[in-house]
Amino acid sequence: xxxxxxxxxxxxxxxxxxxxxxxxxxxxxxxxxxxxxxxxxxxxxxxxxxxxxxxxxxxxxxxxxxxxxxxxxxxxxxxxxxxxxxxxxxxxxxxxxxxxxxxxxxxxxxxxxxxxxxxxxxxxxxxxxxxxxxxxxxxxxxxxxxxxxxxxxxxxxxxxxxxxxxxxxxxxxxxxxxxxxxxxxxxxxxxxxxxxxxxxxxxxxxxxxxxxxxxxxxxxxxxxxxxxxxxxxxxxxxxxxxxxxxxxxxxxxxxxxxxxxxxxxxxxxxxxxxxxxxxxxxxxxxxxxxxxxxxxxxxxxxxxxxxxxxxxxxxxxxxxxxxxxxxxxxxxxxxxxxxxxxxxxxxxxxxxxxxxxxxxxxxxxxxxxxxxxxxxxxxxxxxxxxxxxxxxxxxxxxxxxxxxxxxxxxxxxxxxxxxxxxxxxxxxxxxxxxxxxxxxxxxxxxxxxxxxxxxxxxxxxxxxxxxxxxxxxxxxxxxxxxxxxxxxxxxxxxxxxxxxxxxxxxxxxxxxxxxxxxxxxxxxxxxxxxxxxxxxxxxxxxxxxxxxxxxxxxxxxxxxxxxxxxxxxxxxxxxxxxxxxxxxxxxxxxxxxxxxxxxxxxxxxxxxxxxxxxxxxxxxxxxxxxxxxxxxxxxxxxxxxxxxxxxxxxxxxxxxxxxxxxxxxxxxxxxxxxxxxxxxxxxxxxxxxxxxxxxxxxxxxxxxxxxxxxxxxxxxxxxxxxxxxxxxxxxxxxxxxxxxxxxxxxxxxxxxxxxxxxxxxxxxxxxxxxxxxxxxxxxxxxxxxxxxxxxxxxxxxxxxxxxxxxxxxxxxxxxxxxxxxxxxxxxxxxxxxxxxxxxxx
Numbered sequence: 093x094x095x096x097x098x099x100x101x102x103x104x105x106x107x108x109x110x111x112x113x114x115x116x117x118x119x120x121x122x123x124x125x126x127x128x129x130x131x132x133x134x135x136x137x138x139x140x141x142x143x144x145x146x147x148x149x150x151x152x153x154x155x156x157x158x159x160x161x162x163x164x165x166x167x168x169x170x171x172x173x174x175x176x177x178x179x180x181x182x183x184x185x186x187x188x189x190x191x192x193x194x195x196x197x198x199x200x201x202x203x204x205x206x207x208x209x210x211x212x213x214x215x216x217x218x219x220x221x222x223x224x225x226x227x228x229x230x231x232x233x234x235x236x237x238x239x240x241x242x243x244x245x246x247x248x249x250x251x252x253x254x255x256x257x258x259x260x261x262x263x264x265x266x267x268x269x270x271x272x273x274x275x276x277x278x279x280x281x282x283x284x285x286x287x288x289x290x291x292x293x294x295x296x297x298x299x300x301x302x303x304x305x306x307x308x309x310x311x312x313x314x315x316x317x318x319x320x321x322x323x324x325x326x327x328x329x330x331x332x333x334x335x336x337x338x339x340x341x342x343x344x345x346x347x348x349x350x351x352x353x354x355x356x357x358x359x360x361x362x363x364x365x366x367x368x369x370x371x372x373x374x375x376x377x378x379x380x381x382x383x384x385x386x387x388x389x390x391x392x393x394x395x396x397x398x399x400x401x402x403x404x405x406x407x408x409x410x411x412x413x414x415x416x417x418x419x420x421x422x423x424x425x426x427x428x429x430x431x432x433x434x435x436x437x438x439x440x441x442x443x444x445x446x447x448x449x450x451x452x453x454x455x456x457x458x459x460x461x462x463x464x465x466x467x468x469x470x471x472x473x474x475x476x477x478x479x480x481x482x483x484x485x486x487x488x489x490x491x492x493x494x495x496x497x498x499x500x501x502x503x504x505x506x507x508x509x510x511x512x513x514x515x516x517x518x519x520x521x522x523x524x525x526x527x528x529x530x531x532x533x534x535x536x537x538x539x540x541x542x543x544x545x546x547x548x549x550x551x552x553x554x555x556x557x558x559x560x561x562x563x564x565x566x567x568x569x570x571x572x573x574x575x576x577x578x579x580x581x582x583x584x585x586x587x588x589x590x591x592x593x594x595x596x597x598x599x600x601x602x603x604x605x606x607x608x609x610x611x612x613x614x615x616x617x618x619x620x621x622x623x624x625x626x627x628x629x630x631x632x633x634x635x636x637x638x639x640x641x642x643x644x645x646x647x648x649x650x651x652x653x654x655x656x657x658x659x660x661x662x663x664x665x666x667x668x669x670x671x672x673x674x675x676x677x678x679x680x681x682x683x684x685x686x687x688x689x690x691x692x693x694x695x696x697x698x699x700x701x702x703x704x705x706x707x708x709x710x711x712x713x714x715x716x717x718x719x720x721x722x723x724x725x726x727x728x729x730x731x732x733x734x735x736x737x738x739x740x741x742x743x744x745x746x747x748x749x750x751x752x753x754x755x756x757x758x759x760x761x762x763x764x765x766x767x768x769x770x771x772x773x774x775x776x777x778x779x780x781x782x783x784x785x786x787x788x789x790x791x792x793x794x795x796x797x798x799x800x801x802x803x804x805x806x807x808x809x810x811x812x813x814x815x816x817x818x819x820x821x822x823x824x825x826x827x828x829x830x831x832x833x834x835x836x837x838x839x840x841x842x843x844x845x846x847x848x849x850x851x852x853x854x855x856x857x858x859x860x861x862x863x864x865x866x867x868x869x870x871x872x873x874x875x876x877x878x879x880x881x882x883x884x885x886x887x888x889x890x891x892x893x894x895x896x897x898x899x900x901x902x903x904x905x906x907x908x909x910x911x912x913x914x915x916x917x918x919x920x921x922x923x924x925x926x927x928x929x930x931x932x933x
Contacts, residue, residue, distance in 0.1 A: 098120075098121075098122040099120045099122065099123055100122050100123060100124045100125065100146075101123070101124060101125040101126075102117075102120070102123065102125065102126050102127065102128075103125065103127040104127065104128055104131070105127040105128060105129045105130050105131070105151065106129070106130035106131065107131060108131065108132065109128070109131040109132060109133055110131070110132045110133070110134075111133065111134070111135075112133060112134060112135035112136075113128065113133055113135065113137060113138055113141075113152070113157070114138070115138040115139075115140045116140075117138065117140065117141060117144075118138060118139075118140020118141055118143055118144065119140075120144070121144065121145070121146070122146055123144050123146060123147055124146050124147060124148045124149070124169075125147075125148060125149045126141075126144075126147065126149070126150050126151070127149070127151045128151065128152050128155070129151040129152060129153040129154055129155070129174060130153070130154045130155075131154075131155050132155065132156065133152070133155040133156065133157060134155070134156045134157065134158065135157065135158065135159075136157065136158055136159035136160075137152065137157055137159065137161070137162050137175070137180075138162075139162050139163075141162065141164075141167075142162050142163050142164050142165070142166055142167060143166055143167075144167055145166065145167065145168055145169065146169055147167045147169060147170050148169050148170060148171050148172070149170075149171060149172045150164075150167075150170065150172070150173050150174065151172070151174040152174065152175055152178070153174040153175060153176045153177050153178070153198065154176070154177035154178070155177070155178055156178060156179055156888070157175070157178040157179065157180060158178070158179045158180065158181070159180065159181065159182075160180065160181060160182035160183075161175060161180055161182060161185050161189070161199065163189045164185075164189060164190055164191060165188060165189055165190060165191060166191075167191050168191050168192075168193070169191070169193070170190075170191045170193075170194060171193065171194065171195040171196065172194075172195060172196045173190070173194065173196070173197050173198070174196075174198045175198060175199050175202070176198040176199060176200040176201050176202070176222060177200070177201045177202075178201075178202055179202065179203060179888060179892075180199065180202040180203065180204060181202070181203045181204065181205070182204060182205070182206075183204065183205065183206040183209070184199065184204055184206060184207075184208055184209055184212065184223060184228060185197075185199075185209075185212070186209040186211045186212060187209075187211045187212055187214040187215050188211070190212075190215060192215060192217070193215075193217050194215050194217060194218055195217055195218065195219050195220065196218075196219060196220035196221075196222075197218065197220070197221055197222070197223075198220070198222040199222070199223055199226070200222040200223060200224045200225055200226070200246065201224070201225045201226075202225075202226055203226065203227060203892070204223070204226040204227065204228060205226070205227045205228065205229070206228065206229070206230075207228065207229060207230035207231075207233075208223070208228060208230065208232060208233055208236075208247070208252075209233075210233035210234075210235040211235075213233065213235045213236050213237075213238050213239050214235075214238070216238070216239070216240060216241065217241060218239055218241065218242060219241050219242060219243045219244070219265075220242075220243060220244045221242065221244065221245050221246070221247075222244070222246045223246070223247050223250070224246045224247055224248045224249050224250070224270060225248070225249035225250070226249070226250055227250065227251060227860075228247070228250040228251065228252065229250070229251040229252065229253065230252065230253065230254075231252065231253060231254035231255075231257070232247070232252060232254070232257035232260070232271075233257075234257060234258075234259045235259075236257060236259055236260055236263070237257075237259025237260065237261075237262040237263060239263055240263070240265065241265055242263050242265060242266055243265050243266060243267045243268070243296075244266075244267060244268040244270075245260070245266065245268065245269055245270065246268065246270035247270065247271055247274070248270045248271060248272040248273050248274065248301060249272070249273045249274075249924075250273075250274055251274065251275060252271070252274040252275065252276060253274070253275040253276065254276065255276065256271075256276055256302075256307065264296070265296055266296060266297060267296045267297060267298045267299065267321070268297075268298060268299040268300075269297070269299070269300050269301065269302070270299070270301040271301065271302050271305070272301045272302060272303040272304050272305070272326065273303065273304040273305075273920075273921065273924065274304070274305055275305070275306070276302070276305040276306065276307060296321055297321060297322055298321045298322060298323045298324070298346075299322075299323060299324045300322070300324065300325050300326070300327075301324070301326045302326065302327050302330065303326045303327060303328040303329050303330070303351060303920075304328070304329040304330075304917055304920050304921065305329075305330055306330060306331050306917075307327065307330040307331065307332070308330070308331050308332065308333065309332070310332055310333075310334055310336070310337060313336065313337050313339065313340055314337055314339045321346060322346065322347055323346050323347060323348050323349065324347075324348060324349040325347065325349070325350055325351070326349070326350075326351035327351070327352060327355070328351040328352060328353040328354050328355070328375060329353070329354040329355070329916055329917060329920045330354075330355055331355065331356065332352070332355040332356065332357055333355070333356040333357070333358075334356075334357065334358060334359075335357070335358055335359035336352075336357060336359065336362040336364065338363075338364070339364070340362055340364035340365075346370065347368050347370065347371060348370055348371060348372040348373065349371075349372055349373040350365075350368065350371060350373065350374055350375070351373070351375040352375065352376055352379070353375040353376060353377040353378050353379065353406060354377065354378040354379070354749075354916045354920065355378075355379055356379065356380060357376070357379040357380065357381060358379070358380040358381065358382070359381065359382070359383075360381070360382065360383040361376075361381060361383060361384070361385055361386050361389075361412070362376075362381075363386075365389075366386070366388050372403070373403075373404055374404070374405050374406065374407075375404070375406040376406065376407050376410065377406040377407060377408045377409050377410070377430065378408070378409040378410075378745075378749055378916065379409075379410050380410065380411060381407075381410040381411060381412060382410070382411040382412065382413070383411075383412065383413065383414075384412065384413060384414035384415070384417070385407065385412050385414075385416065385417050385431065385436075386417060387417045387418060387419055389405075389417055389419075389420070389423075403425050403426050403427035403428060403449065404426075404427065404428035404429075404430075405423075405426065405428065405429050405430070405431075406428070406430045407430065407431045407434070408430045408431055408432040408433050408434065408454065409432070409433040409434070409746070409749070409750065410433075410434055411434065411435060412431065412434040412435065412436060413434070413435040413436060413437070414436065414437070414438075415436065415437065415438040415439075415441075416431065416436055416438065416440065416441050416444070416455075416460075417441075418441055418443065419443065420441060420443050420444055420447065421443040421446050421447055423447060424447070424448075424449070425449050426447050426449060426450060427449050427450065427451045427452065428451065428452045429444065429450070429452070429453050429454070430452070430454040431454070431455060431458070432454045432455060432456040432457050432458065432485060433456070433457040433458075433675070433676070433746075433750065434457075434458050435458065435459060436455075436458040436459065436460060437458070437459040437460060437461065438460065438461065438462070439460070439461065439462035439463075439465075440455065440460055440462065440464070440465050440486075440491075441465075442465040442466070442467040444465070445465055445467040445468045446467055451483070452483045452484075453483075453484050453485070453486075454483070454485040455485065455486050455489070456485045456486060456487040456488050456489065456509065456675070456677075457487070457488040457489075457675040457676070458488075458489055459489065459490055460486075460489040460490065460491060461489070461490040461491060461492065462491065462492065462493070463491070463492060463493035463494075464486070464491060464493065464495060464496055464499075464510075464515075466496050466498070468484070468496060468498075468499055483506070483507040484505065484507065484508050484509070485507075485509045485677075486509060486510055486513070487509040487510060487511040487512050487513070487532065487535075487675075487677075488511070488512045488513075488675040489512075489513050490513065490514055491510070491513040491514065491515060492513070492514045492515065492516070493515065493516070493517070494515065494516065494517035494518070495510065495515060495517070495519060495520060495533075495539075497520045497522075499520065499523070499524070499525075500520040500521070500522035500523035500524060500525050501522065501523055502523060502524070503523070505523070505524050506524065506530055507530055508524050508530065508531045508532070509531075509532040509677075510531075510532065510533050510536065511532040511533055511534045511535045511536070511681065512534065512535035512536070512675075512681060513535070513536050514536065514538065515533070515536040515538060515539055516536070516537075516538025516539060516540075517538065517539065517540070517551075518539075518540055518541040518542070518551050519533065519539050519540070519541055519542030519543075519546065519548060520542070521541075521542055521543050525542060525543060525546075526543050528543070528545045528546060528769070529769060529770055531546075533546065533548075534646065534681065534683075534702050535681065535683055535702070540552075546646075547646045547647075548646070549642065610641065610684055610686050610700060611686065611688055612686065612688040612689065612690050612691070612696045614641065614686075615639065615641075615650050615652075615686060615698055615700070616690075616691070618639030618640055618641045618648070618650065619637040619638070619639035619650055620639075622635075622637055622650075622652065623637075626638045626639060628649070628707075629708070629763075631763075631777065632657070632659075632663075633653055633654060633657055633659060633660035633663040633664075634651050634652060634653045634654060634660065634663070635651075635652050635654065636649055636650065636651050636652075637649070637650045637652065638650075638703065641683075641700070646703070647703040647705075648683060648700050648701065648702065648703050649700070649701045649702070649703045649704065650698055650699075650700055650701075651698060651699045651700075651701065652696075652697075652698045653697045653698065655694075655695055655696075655697060661697075664697045664699075666778060667699060667777075667778045668685065668699075671699075671778060674746070674747065674750060674755065676742070676743060676746040676750075677742075677772070678739045678740070678742045678743035678746070678772070678773060678774055678775060679743055679746070679747075679774055679775055679776070680701050680702065680704065680766055680774040680775065680776035681701065681702040681774070682699060682700070682701055682702075683700045683701060683702060684699075684700045685697075685698065685699050685700065686698045686699075686700070701776070702768075704766035704767055704768050704774060705767075705768060705769050706766075706767035706768060706769070706771060707766065707767065708762060708763050708764070708765060708766050708767075709736065709762035709763070709765040709766070709767065709773070709830075709834070710761070710762035710763040712767065713762055713833065713834070713837055714837075714839075729871075730871050730890050730893060730894070730929070731926075731929060731930060732771060733834050733835060733871075734893070734897065734922075734925070734926050734929060735771070735772075735773075735926065736765075736767070736771070736773045736834060737830075737831050737834060737897065737922055738919070738922045738923055738926050739772055739773035739774075740760075740765055740773050740775060740827060740830060741827060741915060741918050741919040741922050742919055743773075743774070743775040744757065744760070744775070744823050744824075744827055744915045744918075744919070745915040745916055745918070745919040747775075747823075747915075748820045748823065748914070748915045748916075749915070749916060754820060755778075756818055756819065756820055756822065756823055757775065757778065757823050757826075758803055758818060758822065758823070759777060759803050759804055759807075759826075760775070760807060760823055760826035760827060760830060761804045761806075761807045761826065761830065762830060762833060762834075763777075763804075764776055764777040765830070803826075805841060806829065806839065806840030806841040806851075807825075807826045807829050807830070807840065808822075808825075808826070809821065809822040809825035809826065809909065810825075810907060811908075811909055816909075819909060820914065820915065821909035821910075821912050821914070822909070823915065824904050824909075824912045824913060824914065824915060824918065825904060825905055825909070825912065827904055827915070827918065828852065828900070828901040828902070828903070828904025828905035828912075829851060829852065829901075829905060831897065831898075831900065831901040831904065832851050832852065832855055832898070832901050832905075833851070835867050835868060835871070835894060835897060835898065835901075836851070836855070836866060836867055836868060837868040837870075838851060852901070852902070852905035854866065855898055855901065855902060856902055859895075859898060859899070859902065860895050860899075863891065863894055863895060863898055864891060864894075867894055867898075871890065871894070872887055872890060872891075889929070889932045890929075893925060893928075893929040896925045897922070897925055900913075900918060900921055900922060900925070903918075904918060
């Protein structure tokens, strides 16, 4: 031993240590290995550690260390420096602060700012560089191309901008490129970056992540056949447009994960995927693919994801049509299948529920018909993706028949959505059907019975034999007489109607499915004559009443249009148009519509929606604790507000990018965001919506509709006030304002916002250092029963989350629409923030 009786290694990783890192460790001058990762250490990194000349490995990752990164230049033998997963601030260290022979640097998941110093790449031995999930901005320096031995470069989750740095392609040793969730584009749409075709020249490449940027171009796919080691490729959530090239199937035989979702890819299901026999995760969601899903999908050798131990096939939100392919039972390890929001029809293949590993099945918003497969009740493994919650989403189809009682026997099933189909018969009462928050069956007018809390009508029983004669009399005498009377009344009403209305009456849309008809009398009876007691909301063109329709068996919301108000007729037609084909879990579900005459002989138009028991977001934000419906947000944590924002973003993402064409809401505000029993947010009120019905969009990612626009003061994008065109970026602006309102609990029309100050500039001038002073104080108040140390840690994590969320709001409310994110990017980033916040707590 070269240093007898000297400490050369200290391994205390994951030991639950608390307190600070002792400066006395700097006295262990022969120390070579120091492992303190995965503890609860706080405070600053002692400067004395920078004088340990023999130190080779230093790991302080995943603690709660604060302050700036000290100078380690004197640690001349240091090979690995791991500081990730802390609360470090300041700049990324330069070569002057690091030893010249450093092999690996991990400073990820901190709060570092500034740019990537070009001098960092003067360290020619650097092979691993992890700087992801910080607040680093600017462009990737071209000097990165000098790193001859760089193997892994991860910088995702920052604010990097500019074009894809071409000099990266000079690093022949590079195996992992992770640049996802950044702003890799210029200031204007003309400066958008392009995925370089020469990326395929990197022979050692195994993992490429460029997701959630604004990159264009498909030429790089032609060269990826040369990357024989490629295992994962993610270019999801960019602006890739057009058909996948034929050379696509020549990818590396080792390819396991392929994520192409949330782009503008079109054409048929990429046939080259048939050659990727070792594919483990496939995501093509939210594109413009059309045609059938091929039967050979079931012949892939394995479809098992190595990411988070999930096996997934995500094909939702495209234009796929025809039947669901047979033979899916060959996918022996498939866990997640999502083909929702397409135009698929026919029966649900029973094979889907015969796969023993199936945990999540999402088939909603198609045109599937026929009965529920009896095998569904035998899917003993059906459980969920998140925290092992069960999930089967079959809503908004044309399914018929009864609900198999065996489904109630699935003990692990915790989420079941059968709403808005044509199901009928008795609802089972066991298992999930006894939990009103876990099962959704609204919009199936033929269902009856079930648990009392479902509030369905009782199932009719057989009539006693003693009534048979009376039934016969009714059938033979009363009914014919009633028909004659009804016919006479109908002819009279028709003549009266034609005389009163010279113009042609508008026929109601079918909303893409069969709905029970309702009359004016039905709605008047349901709302007690549209009494003020049942009035729950009033808008520019309509009033909303709470009511109970017998055929639906539950409470509904009836939106009655004030046709005497100028523009209300157009609002009704617009809302019908908007709701005809769009179906999404975060849009207010419509049940039926009524176009009739009222008791005075006047034209009557109404829409009937599923009732949202928690009311609208405006009421929840601003009602006081003394109100009957007191402010729910006072009682719920940051996570709930975050969930609401994620729901709203998901709804707008669908409206802007659904497979029926672009819909611009034009009036997003808290009053148009409703919440159900589970506090899931639903966007409603499409009376001002604008449409662009095609799948292609301009190169800027924007969809514009030239039209005059009305909206609500405080939420309207500034370009509208200047007479600009209606665009999806106007909704993005409104979403940012709503986001601020949720987390600040301040109206954008508050008296404090004047003389050029608005809610967006108010946040910007206090960001990032003073956000704790501007957010709703309820978010950071002390909680009973929690230790001081835990509370401090929670507040730090909450502030970190708030920082990320408010930054999204600032990106949404840029003065120029071309500087704003699109809703795909907003939704993706918010989902990531939510997942990170939930996992950290």
